[in-house]
Amino acid sequence: MRDPHTTKLGKHQLSPQSLMMGYGYDPRLSEGSLKPPIFLTSTFVFDSCADGKRFFEGITGKRSGGPEGLVYGRFNGPDQEILEDRLALWEGAEEAAVFSTGMSAITTALLAHVRAGEMILHSGPLYAATEKLIDAVLGRLGVEFANFPAGASLDDVRALIEASRSKSRIAVIYLESPANPTNELVDIAGIVRLRDELYAGDPASKPLIMVDNTFLGPVFQQPIKNGADLSLYSLTKYVGGHSDLVAGGVVGSKSALLPIMALRNTIGTISDPHTSWMLLRSLETVALRMERAEQNARSVCEFLRAHPKIARVGYLGFLDPTSAQGRIFSEHCSGAGSTFSVLVNGGEAEAFRMLDNLQLVKLAVSLGGTESLASHPASMTHLSVPDARRKQLGITDNLARVSIGIESANDLVADFAQALEHV
Numbered sequence: 001m002r003d004p005h006t007t008k009l010g011k012h013q014l015s016p017q018s019l020m021m022g023y024g025y026d027p028r029l030s031e032g033s034l035k036p037p038i039f040l041t042s043t044f045v046f047d048s049c050a051d052g053k054r055f056f057e058g059i060t061g062k063r064s065g066g067p068e069g070l071v072y073g074r075f076n077g078p079d080q081e082i083l084e085d086r087l088a089l090w091e092g093a094e095e096a097a098v099f100s101t102g103m104s105a106i107t108t109a110l111l112a113h114v115r116a117g118e119m120i121l122h123s124g125p126l127y128a129a130t131e132k133l134i135d136a137v138l139g140r141l142g143v144e145f146a147n148f149p150a151g152a153s154l155d156d157v158r159a160l161i162e163a164s165r166s167k168s169r170i171a172v173i174y175l176e177s178p179a180n181p182t183n184e185l186v187d188i189a190g191i192v193r194l195r196d197e198l199y200a201g202d203p204a205s206k207p208l209i210m211v212d213n214t215f216l217g218p219v220f221q222q223p224i225k226n227g228a229d230l231s232l233y234s235l236t237k238y239v240g241g242h243s244d245l246v247a248g249g250v251v252g253s254k255s256a257l258l259p260i261m262a263l264r265n266t267i268g269t270i271s272d273p274h275t276s277w278m279l280l281r282s283l284e285t286v287a288l289r290m291e292r293a294e295q296n297a298r299s300v301c302e303f304l305r306a307h308p309k310i311a312r313v314g315y316l317g318f319l320d321p322t323s324a325q326g327r328i329f330s331e332h333c334s335g336a337g338s339t340f341s342v343l344v345n346g347g348e349a350e351a352f353r354m355l356d357n358l359q360l361v362k363l364a365v366s367l368g369g370t371e372s373l374a375s376h377p378a379s380m381t382h383l384s385v386p387d388a389r390r391k392q393l394g395i396t397d398n399l400a401r402v403s404i405g406i407e408s409a410n411d412l413v414a415d416f417a418q419a420l421e422h423v
């Protein structure tokens with residue numbers, strides 16, 4: 001492709017898979033290097049004072065539209081810009097911004113859009129640190145919050161929006177779908193329609209809809225296409241995909257992203273050049289990896305579902321298509337991903353025996369890597385969650401959480417088969 005910013009071959013629209021190899025990068029600007037170099041620099045040289053002035057006007061928001069050129073490593077860099085251009089393509093979004101971690105992406109996005117006295121309405125459960133950020137950190141700064149269960153009906157969400165907006169302005173409706181760790185789905189498109197209907201007469205105070213898309217995005221779910229304003233990522237997981245980096249991303253409309261990028265400039269939560277370069281490499285294979293992991297997960301889940309020592313497998317691919325969750329799945333998701341829960345017959349001892357005897361599958365928290373991981377939420381990631389809340393979320397002592405990778409499916413099934421012989 002001669003023009004690195006074209007997404008078409010004549011009239012033919014190219015897919016993100018093809019564009020991940022070259023989009024946004026012009027080899028002629030880097031000695032013909034096929035791949036973008038890692039630009040290890042803290043600052044950038046201006047051609048003239050007039051350029052410097054114009055770039056700063058964009059950075060500081062004195063002139064709308066964002067920065068026109070590169071200025072300083074805390075604001076942006078070539079690797080980050082190429083990465084942002086490519087990340088946005090997956091959801092057909094106008095803009096993207098990358099961050100040092102998933103949590104710094106979420107924190108910067110919320111801080112940019114919520115003020116003291118305003119409210120965040122969120123689905124529950126959320127990733128534990130996000131829940132803490134909203135309830136404890138932003139709560140301490142005077143931000144109010146209320147939540148509804150991920151699987152709540154639209155009538156219940158409508159009632160909560162109506163009751164909440166009479167008390168405070170709802171600045172953000174924050175969703176996580178599938179939810180970590182329950183895999184429950186939120187009706188993103190339904191909530192977008194509801195928001196648009198309830199605020200039709202008052203568009204100026206319409207809340208932004210943000211969706212944490214870490215579990216299925218960007219390959220199997222694209223909330224921007226369902227009408228969400230912003231889609232947020234822990235790029236540490238499937239996008240990074242090799243368990244060797246931490247990073248975050250936000251994609252969406254330019255108008256919703258500009259304040260977030262301005263705050264990122266101030267507080268310095270951008271991803272570094274090396275990590276951004278690694279993510280460029282990861283994006284070239286994200287579809288291959290996620291598709292293969294998804295096929296593997298189906299094989300493993302089918303084996304586990306039929307096993308006499310397994311009580312239940314909480315896997316999106318097994319949802320009844322006529323159930324409310326099944327309908328949300330078919331409207332929003334093009335695949336079931338590869339993170340699921342396994343309930344072993346018995347309690348903690350039986351779950352530990354299966355987990356301790358897995359050989360190929362490693363015992364570690366996190367998900368979305370090339371290698372399969374398994375953990376025990378009740379005694380690890382969710383140990384500090386009060387017993388009653390843990391029970392409400394269905395995080396029982398016999399539950400293991402599994403993230404399947406891209407190994408051979410036969411080998412993974414063989415590993416679970418031998419581990420279950422010890423139970």
Ligand SMILES: Cc1ncc(COP(=O)(O)O)c(C=O)c1O
Nearest residue numbers: 101102103127180214234236247
């Ligand atoms: C759904 C979800 N969102 C956000 C995060 C936070 O991401 P990071 O660890 O990259 O800060 C995680 C991490 O596990 C997650 O699972």
